[in-house]
Amino acid sequence: MKTNALFIFVLLLLIQISATGQENEKWKNNLYGFIRADAFYDTRQSIEAVDGMFLLYPANTFYDSAGKDINDISKLTMTSVSSRLGLNITGKEFLNTKAQLNAKIEADFTARSNSNSLRLRHAYINVIFEKHSILMGRTWHPMFTPTNFPLTLSINVGTPFNPFNRSPQLRYTFTPNNNFTFIGAALYQNDYKNLGPSSDGTVDKQLDLMRNSKMPNLHIQGIWKTDITSIGLFGDYKKLQPRTYTTGTLGIFKTETTIESYSAGIFMRITKNKLKIKAKSLYGQNLTDHLLTGGYAVKSKNIQTGHETYTASNHLFNWINLEYGKVLMAGVLVGYSKNLGFTNNPLKSESIYARGADIDYLYRVSPYIKWSKSRIELWAETEFTTAAYGEIDYTNKGKVNNSKELTNIRVQFSCVYLIF
8 A cells, every 4th residue: 555655645746846857948757657567477486586587597496395396387477567758858858058957766566576666776866078978877788788788578578597686886987979988887786686694694695895805896898889780898896795704713804805797709790771680799707687597606614614705706797689670670689608617616615606606508499479560569488498407517527418408488478668
């Protein structure tokens, strides 16, 4: 009841702001959003989020006392929680200068599973000069590459092959001409966090890992484009501090040991009439905050003080997305990721702070069709996602051996109505 009242209040407020903004010559407020209804069927239990809408990969085997795989069970889901509302604010000038002030706030209803709770997606202010812009607030991590990501029906939009992350950030963009863009950003974690040790000794997502390191996530990116082609390169640096103290046989000791990780990638897009081709290749370390596989592990530990050192995972992520059409559009996404192990041998006796550490490789083939007319969109999509589970070799940098493939097939239908 409280959630419904909050939704009605926010909706009325946004409509009032939008109407007021239209009367001002200098400022313009555009309310946007859509109503979306989804139904999907899975042939296997999977690792997922957002009431199952955000599918990553099929779950590993889990046998009962009779030797039957408990995760080999299909399921059917229907939901509308990905419906969305947002407000774009644009201005002609800012503080009597040639700069333009833009802002955005956007929310959907996917804050918690099995409930209709508002979740903040974007909230930022962007000051735009002739060739420069400065953005502060929460929006897509630049590694997501908002100008170049798979446009699938599934809201995972290519994850776990494409990074998926929205973070608080301070971002500078330089556009010297129509063909080149440079991006530099400093980001902190919020909803999308790395895994780490929790107070009860388990592995869980932890907000303090980056905060304790006192170092923001640093990102640089360059994009070259023409009317038909766009090519980009990026590099990313991150430092985390998993613990503030350790416990050993001699007692409790303060620690400030950190784990550093690096990532780099290339992406491209070709647009020709009704044809679009998009692709990305990413080498990444410790990218659980981007909903990708990998993380870090303990490589050494002092029994007396509990002092730990860490080693980062190494993964290769690739995808290509082809689309053709306009009113009736057909497309396919093909993704592949490979586990390259850790930089050093992980300790077998300690926890691994990673997602899918026992997965050797993943691949997905996802064909889809979309029909759009006026404000209505009808979608149909099938996802074939395969995970190769195996045994972690602690003597060979945590690489996975003797893997066996498990596959989930998802069939999804959706209807979208653009309300503004």
